[in-house]
Amino acid sequence: MASTTDVIRVENLRKYYGKTRAVDDISFAVYSGEIFGMLGPNGAGKSTTIEMIEGLRVPDAGAVSVLGLRQPQDAKAIKQRIGIQLQTTALYPRLTVTELLDLFHTFYPGQRTVPTAELIRTVDLEEKADTRSKQLSGGQKQRLSVALALVNDPEILFLDEPTTGMDPQARRQLWDVVESLRQRGKTILMTTHYMEEAQQLCDRVAIVDHGHIIELGSPADLIQRYFTDIAIQFQDGQTSAERYAALPGVSHAATEDGRVTVYSTDVPRTMAALLEREREGGGVLQNLNVHGATLEDVFLKLTGRALRD
Amino acid sequence: MSTVISLYRASIKEFVRDRAALFWTFAFPVIFIVLFGLIFSGNSSPSYTVGLVNEDGGAVGNTLAQTFGKVKPFTIKTGTREAEVDHLKKGQIDLVIVIPSGLSQAIASGQTAQVQMVYDPSSSPTNAQIVVNIVQQVLADFNSGYTHVTPPLALATPQTVTAHHESGIDFLMPGVLAMSLMQLGLFATATPLVSLRQDQVLRRLGATPLPRWKLLASQVMLRLTIGFAQAAVIVGLSIWVFNVHIEGSLLAVAGLVLLGALTFVAIGYLVASLARTVESANGITTAVNFPMMFLSGIFFPLALLPAFLTPVVRALPLTYLADALRQVAVGSVPEFPMMVDLAVLAGWALVCALLSARFFKWE
Numbered sequence: 001m002a003s004t005t006d007v008i009r010v011e012n013l014r015k016y017y018g019k020t021r022a023v024d025d026i027s028f029a030v031y032s033g034e035i036f037g038m039l040g041p042n043g044a045g046k047s048t049t050i051e052m053i054e055g056l057r058v059p060d061a062g063a064v065s066v067l068g069l070r071q072p073q074d075a076k077a078i079k080q081r082i083g084i085q086l087q088t089t090a091l092y093p094r095l096t097v098t099e100l101l102d103l104f105h106t107f108y109p110g111q112r113t114v115p116t117a118e119l120i121r122t123v124d125l126e127e128k129a130d131t132r133s134k135q136l137s138g139g140q141k142q143r144l145s146v147a148l149a150l151v152n153d154p155e156i157l158f159l160d161e162p163t164t165g166m167d168p169q170a171r172r173q174l175w176d177v178v179e180s181l182r183q184r185g186k187t188i189l190m191t192t193h194y195m196e197e198a199q200q201l202c203d204r205v206a207i208v209d210h211g212h213i214i215e216l217g218s219p220a221d222l223i224q225r226y227f228t229d230i231a232i233q234f235q236d237g238q239t240s241a242e243r244y245a246a247l248p249g250v251s252h253a254a255t256e257d258g259r260v261t262v263y264s265t266d267v268p269r270t271m272a273a274l275l276e277r278e279r280e281g282g283g284v285l286q287n288l289n290v291h292g293a294t295l296e297d298v299f300l301k302l303t304g305r306a307l308r309d
Numbered sequence: 310m311s312t313v314i315s316l317y318r319a320s321i322k323e324f325v326r327d328r329a330a331l332f333w334t335f336a337f338p339v340i341f342i343v344l345f346g347l348i349f350s351g352n353s354s355p356s357y358t359v360g361l362v363n364e365d366g367g368a369v370g371n372t373l374a375q376t377f378g379k380v381k382p383f384t385i386k387t388g389t390r391e392a393e394v395d396h397l398k399k400g401q402i403d404l405v406i407v408i409p410s411g412l413s414q415a416i417a418s419g420q421t422a423q424v425q426m427v428y429d430p431s432s433s434p435t436n437a438q439i440v441v442n443i444v445q446q447v448l449a450d451f452n453s454g455y456t457h458v459t460p461p462l463a464l465a466t467p468q469t470v471t472a473h474h475e476s477g478i479d480f481l482m483p484g485v486l487a488m489s490l491m492q493l494g495l496f497a498t499a500t501p502l503v504s505l506r507q508d509q510v511l512r513r514l515g516a517t518p519l520p521r522w523k524l525l526a527s528q529v530m531l532r533l534t535i536g537f538a539q540a541a542v543i544v545g546l547s548i549w550v551f552n553v554h555i556e557g558s559l560l561a562v563a564g565l566v567l568l569g570a571l572t573f574v575a576i577g578y579l580v581a582s583l584a585r586t587v588e589s590a591n592g593i594t595t596a597v598n599f600p601m602m603f604l605s606g607i608f609f610p611l612a613l614l615p616a617f618l619t620p621v622v623r624a625l626p627l628t629y630l631a632d633a634l635r636q637v638a639v640g641s642v643p644e645f646p647m648m649v650d651l652a653v654l655a656g657w658a659l660v661c662a663l664l665s666a667r668f669f670k671w672e
Contacts, residue, residue, distance in 0.1 A: 086509065086516060087509070091514070103319045
């Protein structure tokens with residue numbers, strides 16, 4: 001359970017590239033022990049924001065504090081306590097996983113570091129410990145870059161689009177790794193443009209678009225804020241929509257090509273009524289599907305655009 | 310400091326595991342040396358340049374000298390013993406024949422005398438034997454036809470020296486060494502650096518507390534190591550296979566290799582500062598590589614280039630490195646004084662290093 005201590009605080013952050021406002025007055029805080037996500041389409045300003053927090057980019061205006069230290073003045077001290085996962089394993093492509101991890105250990109002299117074998121276990125690369133990094137698959141390379149970010153046992157881990165280009169299975173593997181890290185008490189700040197990822201992993205999400213944060217909260221809160229209905233869908237070519245709209249808890253109903261969608265604010269009552277109807281011979285509920293709104297629906301409602309371009 | 314060593318060792322591992330890079334780094338200069346060595350070392354001339362030294366001055370001696378002059382395979386040059394032996398040692402002549410003083414007097418009084426010879430038996434063993442046979446035959450004929458002394462006029466046991474032939478390979482080896490140091494700076498430094506920057510690797514490293522100077526130090530150490538390895542291969546191959554003779558000390562050669570490597574690595578860093586992409590880095594390095602290869606006196610002496618190119622030649626750092634290496638390694642005639650060579654190289658190294666420090670971008 002996350003506490004409410006700020007480990008990251010961002011105030012009125014701005015970054016301009018010529019006339020373009022890549023980051024336009026962004027403020028938020030990240031609490032200790034939580035997984036905080038920045039969700040938005042490509043070009044929204046997520047990566048730029050996270051880079052300014054990491055100290056890899058200098059803001060044009062605003063304040064960043066990490067673990068009580070300021071960026072960019074205390075950048076070096078901050079780097080010793082955070083882990084940054086970047087997309088590059090082109091560093092020494094002919095070195096093995098073990099050799100790369102050993103090399104990164106030497107970047108933190110005088111500090112306590114996590115043994116290479118343990119890091120390899122954490123990201124599940126034991127079978128590939130002696131494989132050269134250029135021979136790893138895309139998903140394995142991402143896990144390696146997470147391992148490299150964990151060498152100094154950081155208090156905060158920064159992940160920038162960590163599952164881009166990964167197949168679903170590899171993506172889930174990485175999610176498991178991130179979950180296990182949170183369980184060990186680490187704070188994680190990540191960016192993503194995948195709705196499922198934000199919804200599955202994050203304790204709180206900031207929805208970012210055109211350099212602004214347009215909403216912030218837990219996934220469940222955000223969805224509830226904008227959608228109160230749950231959609232119940234099934235096949236029925238015969239009954240008209242109005243008949244379904246009369247059922248208890250139903251706000252409205254629609255049919256399309258024999259597929260009925262009933263929007264309900266009280267799913268138990270509506271379901272009970274539907275099952276009663278079926279029992280009384282009013283038609284079988286075929287291909288039943290119940291789903292709530294997603295963060296993608298929230299984004300669509302807020303901006304009129306889809307998350308994915 | 311151990312971080313620098315770890316980075317250095319990691320980069321050595323990376324380099325050694327890159328088969329293509331290994332091949333081009335060592336095979337390229339080796340191919341040149343072998344080609345030139347084969348072209349220039351197979352010297353079997355049926356004619357011999359002879360340094361004839363007549364210390365006698367008497368009638369018999371003069372006649373003998375004229376007789377040698379009529380020997381078909383011999384091209385005669387005359388001079389003092391010191392001068393001709395010196396020419397022999399420099400490989401400018403094939404042997405020295407000395408008609409010693411007192412020979413005419415001895416023959417006149419019915420005694421025998423001996424003619425002396427100096428040569429290098431190792432320079433071409435079969436030729437050496439032929440030459441000895443020729444001289445002995447000449448003396449035998451001279452004796453039976455002219456001097457009639459008993460025991461006959463003979464050849465004293467020849468004196469041997471070690472000569473080295475300044476053939477083409479002597480001129481070319483330092484040039485090939487200089488060229489490989491230049492390519493170390495251009496292709497082995499500039500392009501990989503730009504590639505690292507383009508792939509955001511430098512950025513990745515910037516996300517750790519690793520100080521930039523440590524990364525830089527390990528990179529420079531890697532390049533110097535490669536430069537010395539190349540030099541060892543080139544020089545070793547030249548000495549053991551092609552009999553190139555190193556006049557100066559190997560230490561001096563090593564010192565020049567160090568200076569040359571530093572100079573061209575600094576130039577490489579400057580190119581990497583100016584090039585944003587790997588494509589433009591390749592363009593710059595290729596554009597710089599070819600003129601330098603042909604205008605810096607690598608493959609042929611500078612005297613062969615037309616005069617209007619002289620300003621260009623003087624502006625190229627490779628000219629000075631090749632010249633310095635040739636002076637130290639094989640004692641050739643300097644194009645520029647050694648101090649000038651060293652100063653130009655050091656100047657280029659310093660200026661490029663300072664400009665790189667100012668302009669190099671890590672992202």
